Amino acid sequence: MNNDTLIPYIGVVTDIRQDTPDVKTFRVVSPEGGKVFEHMPGQCAMLSIPGVGEAMFSITSSPTNREFMEFSIKKCGCLTTWLHAMDVGQQITIRGPYGNAFPVETELKGKDLLFIAGGIGLAPLRSVINYVRDNRSNYGDVQVIYGSRSKDDLVDYQEIIDEWMNDDGIEVNLTIDNPQEGWDGHVGFVPNYVKELDPSINKTVLICGPPIMIKFTLAGLKELGFKETQVYTTMELRMKCGVGKCGRCNIGNKYVCKDGPVFRFDQLGELPDEY
Amino acid sequence: MQEAMINKAKQLLADGVVDRVIGWKRGEFAYDITPAVFTSAEELDESFVYDDFTAANVSKYLVKESRKDGKVLAFLKPCDTYSFNQLVKEHRVVRENVYIVGIPGGPKLDAEKIKAKGITGILSVKNENYTLKIETVYGEESMPFYEAVLDKCASCKSKKHVIYDELMGEEGDVLDSNRFDMVEKLENMTAQERYDFWREQLSKCIRCNACRNVCPACTCEKCVFDNPDSGIENKAPADSFEENMFHIIRAFHVAGRCTDCGECSRVCPQNIPLHLLNRKFIKDINAFYGEYQAGEDAVSRAPLNEYKQNDCEANIVHERGVE
Amino acid sequence: MLKISLDKLDKLFEAISATKTLYIPTDREDGAAEYRKYESGMKLSSALNTVRSAKDFFFPQTENLVDFKMDGKNIEVIDVREESEDFVIFGVRACDARSFTILDKVFLAEPVDSYYKNRRDHGTVVAMACTRPAETCFCGTFGIDAAAPEGDAACYSDGESLFIEAHNEKGQQFIDSIASLLKDGDTSKLEEVRAKTREILKKLPLAKLTTDNFGGDKLNEYFNSDKWGELSESCLGCGTCTFVCPTCQCYDIKDFNTGHGIKRFRCWDSCMYSDFTKMAHGNPRLTQLERFRQRFMHKLVYFPANNNGEFGCVGCGRCLAKCPISMNIVKVMKALEVK
């Protein structure tokens, strides 16, 4: 019988990084070494501890990473609590990749890119950012606006300051919600910071973060003159079985597992307000 | 009766006594009647119905309806008043937001029983002197009224309204019902026969939850079977969960609270006689702890929430009846 | 057409079950019909249809997907799939026969569901034309001819004989396997019977119901209709309609800890249930109105939007007969319809 996508592979957790107090990044490889499967930026994988639960997470590492996949996971439910407590060497099950990807090889190619992320929302975008960094010549200007509650809640802070900020082709703008000792960067909410920075309206925007942030940022972008067709987001939280058959991930006639999770805002606008 | 009820409802709406009316709405066919809320005389005239098929117990809807603003008129049949009273006792309805008009009850008809006679393509059903005249696409059929009566009505326990603000028609009495006959019959079988009977019945269960969701005693904010933290959450019929857990626990949860309204069996798409489980508990409670009818009043203690020092020991079960 | 005398049905069933597992609708003790594995002496039900639909054969209410064994930090994945045995479902009505093509569109679309496909590959659907449709039938609304059912093969009764014809290769193989019992027969009386059936179909109370005003293009119009509140207010939120429905195919995947391993199973889910869309982060459909709306929007709008206009309902009428509060797709269509 053919392999069925509902039957997962085994992944081994080879590295666990505490990013923020409630976010850890897990490095996963197959028991034989190497990646469990290939993916494109924005795609997701279903991770599970049998008996505990199964949940969809975006793959935060870039496809250009040939050795492993990474997942940045916030502790919020039963499964994630379990994942946060485990040690290196633990096996998990993994199936995927699921969903569409950010159109890095088509619509985004050659474009100036603006990434806007809030909190754990950086996780799905990190894959794209690193993909773009590794294929730098295919894209125009790259700007990242990333905000979090505090300095300690910035996911992948080390990578951002060590690599992204040292990368000539990327402009990184960080912000935190409230002033904090040891922070001399910008303070303020992401939507306001975006308006302050007043990015060029030629840019294509990839946004991910808490719904409230997205709502206000989108409004701000529109004020600045951005069109909905320029803005992409991902709705991987709404994914369920991953294969578009279980019938629970639909928003109107669109199935997030199959037609998403990456949507352009003009596409979302056509759907009923049920997300 | 229907006319009188519509008039009563219109009048109470017009007088401002109530803001809404909960009753039954006409369907596509003679028998597919849906409980509904009416807010105007026009709606009442258009589709309010009370006839031989309006069997649904609307008291459970009052859990929600009575918490809304304004007052709702509920037409309750005698059996429905027991359910409502029990809900009052358990603080599940806001009594003062409900205006109850007691109406005469059944016996109500069961469309399935008509269909079971091979009568199909039903266009209309008329009761002429307790003979049903049934018009179908295949011609006219007829059958005795009492052969189409719902099981729950055939073993009616009471024609008395135990709670109401106003009564339409004559008040009835508590009946000397034969409702425990089937329970007794099962009790007299051997354990193997009982086991076979219940396996056959309960294995039909598709866990659609209709029994639970219609049950006026099952008004939990969150059912244990839906709650992953309860330890017994379960969604689908998996192995023998329904036979071994679901129906037993459900019956136990309503033990001493079930008013024997019979809705569980009425709505079961697989015709499982679920009411027998509840009646078994009622019969046992009566035998062990004295006669008790849930819903009869709104103050007495439920039998499982009280005790006597000289209650029988659990081994009474081992000592009596058929092994 | 090939035929066999109705009084030789036993022989026919014996012959089929000699080589393959055979399921036929048969009457239960309580009078209702259900599919059961054929055993000698079992009689074909005279009822119009079974309480549960025939979808169970391909999409069972619960099925084991995969097993896991946990040992310290290690996990072992055990593929529990087995090649299905060959089986025949006999006596499938036109509505249910159509439902399989609807299920196919979901489960056989990429990525193919191997569990479903396995059973679909091994199952032969032998449909049976209706002669006494009920008032709840409205298969015609969805372009189904109850007198000419689909399926791998179809049977028709003229009151004396059962006529059998194949619709495809699998059906032909089925007929070949029982060829010795069949002989050519005159279909003139059968045509009369079918014509009469079609006459009755036209006279059914729901015969005039059409899907003309439904479809993928009506999304926002119907989604935002103000009728949903009234329609859903008495809905109990049970799963009866979805579980008796031949086309409802939503499922949930859960783990069961047996104490010595984990069984991951798939079970039917119902959009009417409050936890249907529940996620760790919340639930986008918090009210019964939204859940109720999902079911009918799915069948009447979303499904056609994604499947070239085909509707997700076959008009079998089960939900009309079984809904505890008699709310159903017909009432919804009539209430919702904007011409």
Add this chain to the structure above:
Amino acid sequence: MQVNENKEFQPLIVAFCCNWCSYAGADLAGTNRLNYPDNIKIIRVPCSCRVNPMFILRAFQRGADGVILCGCHPGDCHYTSGNYFTRRRMTLLFSMLDFLGIERDRTRVEWVSAAEGAKFAATMNEFTEAVKKLGPNRRLEDLRCRKQ
């Protein structure tokens, strides 16, 4: 499952014991070295009234062959009345199980005080024998949980 030399059926029995009387009674049985079969596995609960019928059904679902519930003697409940409620609940539950055709000897309620170590041991011996006679629980088990 336990393997005995003569391959006699070894039932799995769950005993719910209240902390104040029966669990102490079981301890006393231990202190006095009063043997009872290792088929008995005790779960400590504060009071017999803590035992939800669903625990009992769960044990059967998972393959227990017998369930016994032990509490303080009526009138002696550490919490005054807990065992009286237990008595009503279990009487009705057992009656229901009997009604469903489940072997009635698989379930039992026994009152064992903290001083009755000997009674505890005797009860457990006797109950184990009774369950042994019934053979494995086949009517309430979940096949998925059956040991391969």
Add this chain to the structure above:
Amino acid sequence: MQRIGVFVCHCGTNIAATVDVKAVAEALGREPGVIVSQDYQYMCSESGQNLVKNAIKEHKLTGVVVCSCSPRMHENTFRNAAASAGLNPYLVEIANIREQCSWIHKDIASATEKAIILGKAAVAKVHLNAPLTAGESPVVKRALVIGGGIAGIQTALDIAEAGFDVDIVEKKPTIGGKMAQIDKTFPTLDCAACILTPKMVEASQNEHITIHSYSEVADVKGFVGNFTVTIKKKARFVDETKCTGCGLCTEKCPMKKVPNEFNMGFDNRSAIYIPFAQAVPKVATIDPNNCMMMKTGKCGVCSKVCSAGAIDYKQEDRLIEQQYGAIVVATGFEPIKLDKYDEFAYNQCPDVVTSLELERLMNAAGPNGGTLLRPSDKTHPHKIVFVQCVGSRCDDSKGKPYCSKICCMYTAKHAMLIREKYPDTEVYVFYIDVRTPGKNFDEFYRRAVEQYNVHYIKGMVGKVTPRSDGKIDVQASDLLANEQLHIDADMVVLAAAIEPDKTARPLATMLTTQMDTNDFFTEAHPKLRPVESATAGIFLSGACQGPKDIPETVAQASAAAAKAIVLLVKNSITCNPCVAHSDELMCNGCSSCEKVCPYGAITYIDKEFKMPDRTIAVRRVASVNPAVCQGCGACTVACPSGAMDLNGFSNSQIIAEVDAICK
């Protein structure tokens, strides 16, 4: 996922001899979430505890399972160890592999397997343990002593001396109890009244002590540190505050034919009476069953003669309610009824008496002014037979299975006193064994035999038959001489077994304390906590816990007082955090839980909620008072929705244990 440590104790060889502890540790080490699994010789020892503490720190454990003896033994030890290592103490679970495994099984293979299963159940449970924090509840600085015998008096005096208020509730009109009826005490032969009455007076005069005589405990509510007790002060028809105890009324009372309980019915008292001269309080009491005024309304003599105007025929029972922090039970004992012992002719022959009756017959304040005379004809007895173990050490249903402990010694005392005072009287003692463990006890007994020539005969009396000539025929067997004896006795004295006071059982129910099968109160631990009941805040003093002589009673009384004082000096006590709690989102407000709560710990509040369907609703929900809840869990089963759960014994925890045992 949890990080669990498993610690398997050998308990020397107590566990390790029957359970392969290494195999247990190894098997449990493979359970999910178990990070470390070790075994050790004595886990409860300091080094054993250090092992646990170090592992908690080193492995950042989130849960600990100790496979050892009963949790009733060392649960607190390991909880404290965990707490000192920074782990919440309620994240510790004990698997009882000693009392419930190694001690009852012989086969190593099966005992090991069972130990592993019990360990797995504990691991499964600890996975779901939540850290609990104990609340505090204030302590009422007042103690109640139930029973005013020597035990109660001593306890009250000690507590009062520590500076706490203490109330004595005594059901009789006076305190003093059985000791007041005793003539002399062994082995010193000093006068009981002489040493008791000063203590009675001391108690009555102590400013911290309130004596509720002629009173009973009617109801007990609450819990340790905060009991609410209803005391029924029975109507004595005499105003205690006015009565001076002059005794004029008792002299003038025309009704003088009431059998005097204090003298075991050997003489009479009046209907209004003071039990004995040194009674405390020295207040008269009207016995309404015999008072002419009460029965017929005609008389009123006492009222007329009472210059203090203390008589009040209309007095009614009065209920008073009082708060206490601690309760000491000192309900004492009484001799068993001898109705079932026809062979000893107790009911047929007045000259067959019990030992307690003999005390009164010999007492200077007794019916004969201290001269020992036969009750039947008031003659001097010349031959007295003592029968030991009447109803004690019985294996039939007539008597008690236990040894009453004091009979051997008081019989030696009686024999000696009689021989001393009436050297012409022959004394026979029939015994099974003579038990004299105690300071100077055996010497005392030997004096009786050697110095006073008491005839000790090992053997049982078979039949006692009163003869028409006034003599009593005692048939007995001498087991040592192996011969049948017939003794023509003048008196027979039966050493009746003692049993707990009849009021003890209903009291135990009110107090929610345990009793053993003989209705003696059960101590929290037979060796280590002998004066505490298993119910917190309830202490045991004297013979209510088991047969005792006076010095033992007094010792235990002081010990109970000390335990009560330990409680009363605290301003607050830590509550048991294993209490019920209601998930408000799931609660139906149906009141089922409230109905089954024995403590009234559940109330209902109307609270505004954001409902799942986005509406705002005011819902009635249950709320548990954690200081009042005792954690029985009755509510958790009564609750249909499962909203009510119990900390430490949650539904999911118990189900996890069930699953682990059944897997």
